[in-house]
Amino acid sequence: MDESPLDTAEAAPHASAVDSVAVVGAGSIGIAWAIVFACAGRRVQMQEVDPARREIALGEAKSKLHELEAGGLLREPIATVLSRISVSGSLEEAVAGVGYVQECIIENLEAKQELFARLDALTPRDVVLASSTSTIMASRFASDLAGRDRCIVVHPANPPYFLRVAEIVPAPFTSESTVSTTSELLASSGLAPILLKQEIEGFVFNRLQGALLREAYCLVRDEIVTPVELDTLVREGLGLRWSLIGPFTTSELNTRGGLRRHGEVLGPVYARIGIERAQEDPWTPETIEQVARAVENSLPHRSWEDNVRERDRGMIQLSSLLKHFENPLTYHRTD
Incomplete structure (x- = not known):
């Protein structure tokens, strides 16, 4: 058989300049994204406000990786992949030095508006700020930001370490460089990027x-x-x-x-x-x-x-x- 997408992601060198990412939120989607990026050789800095979830996040990631390994879907030892993932309660610490941020918090407009305003203030202007939202368009939570041109929706199929596809949904104000950086990051992480030509509620x-x-x-x-x-x-x-x-x-x-x-x-x-x-x-x-x-x-x-x-x-x-x-x-x- 051909190699699995996870195999391919681990085998290929980065086609993207992004070598470290922040994942904000350590729920099921956040952990899934951390696994995808870590399996692709990237350093992943997770942030989670809930101390109980912080405590179990790495254990949940390890458990998922064991399941992937049992299915022959990992190229590296579990310990190697896990060594790339860290978990913090501090947003400032999680986004320090990264080239890309994947937001994975609750599906709430006000919460996303508040978080993206903080992310916009904390990160350099060349850092892509992406949301995993299933329904909320970027123009609704990022339109008032000074750095709105780097904000975008990246909606994964769930879970992305099995369903290797993600929708890229730029707002009218999202820059072409943000779109290209995001597409390259996903592709080099073993996901097929599906670029929507315009925002639409619910996406495709x-x-x-x-x-x-x-x-x-x-x-x-x-x-x-x-x-x-x-x-x-x-x-x-x-x-x-x-x-x-x-x-x-x-x-x-x-x-x-x-x-x-x-x-x-x-x-x-x-x-x-x-x-x-x-x-x-x-x-x-x-x-x-x-x-x-x-x-x-x-x-x-x-x-x-x-x-x-x-x-x-x-x-x-x-x-x-x-x-x-x-x-x-x-x-x-x-x-």
């Missing part, structure tokens, strides 16, 4: 997730399917397939004639379903053409048949890996 990850959840709740409410059956359908069907190729490539390879034919056949059906849910957003020919060209250019072969064969080979390999995996979360409790 949560909008996609929300669209599926909205329909899922409606289907359960209308007694079409049970919650457990719906989870099973996504886990064993859509989710398994999307883990390899995603929804656009799925549509391209499911229908002979690709996305253009798929849009002709199923576009009207999805449009009627949308109207049924009071959401009238039909796929336009222009958008279908834009997506089709992009997907075609991303695939390895010119021939539709050859790409379908590659998909099938990939699904066979994935199924082979999962053949002996017993998922503990699919067992039903007897109590």
Whole structure:
């Protein structure tokens, strides 16, 4: 098999000039970010205001690293990775000398406004200030800052040491250098940076997730399917397939004639379903053409048949890996 993203992150030298980062907040996301950056060879200075969480932060990181090591996902000894992580109660101490700050505090606008004002005052102007927020745009918490041009949202899939992708969401005032520094840092840490062209509430990850959840709740409410059956359908069907190729490539390879034919056949059906849910957003020919060209250019072969064969080979390999995996979360409790 190919190397895992964590392996790749550890094997590659830094493509980013940032060699040390601060992680503000030692909750689950903060610890996950610390693991990502430390596994990529960077020094990580964590800050946590809660003494109880400070006390257990390194232990939680060590526990996660043991799980990663057991799965063959670490290149270095756990002690080596942990030696790069420190935890402090002082924000001033945590941000001293770093080139990048990743905020991971509660999802509260006022709290983020207060923290980013402090970060802006404490750090040099070339230090990127990034938020892990899932919903709050940078223009809402950083617009009044003198150094607002270095503020940005970096929203990870959770947890980022498994789901190796993060959304980069600049505000209208965010500088190009901030975007490029952030992209280089993520890429050299083994994450795929997804740059959004403009701010949008919920970003892309949560909008996609929300669209599926909205329909899922409606289907359960209308007694079409049970919650457990719906989870099973996504886990064993859509989710398994999307883990390899995603929804656009799925549509391209499911229908002979690709996305253009798929849009002709199923576009009207999805449009009627949308109207049924009071959401009238039909796929336009222009958008279908834009997506089709992009997907075609991303695939390895010119021939539709050859790409379908590659998909099938990939699904066979994935199924082979999962053949002996017993998922503990699919067992039903007897109590």
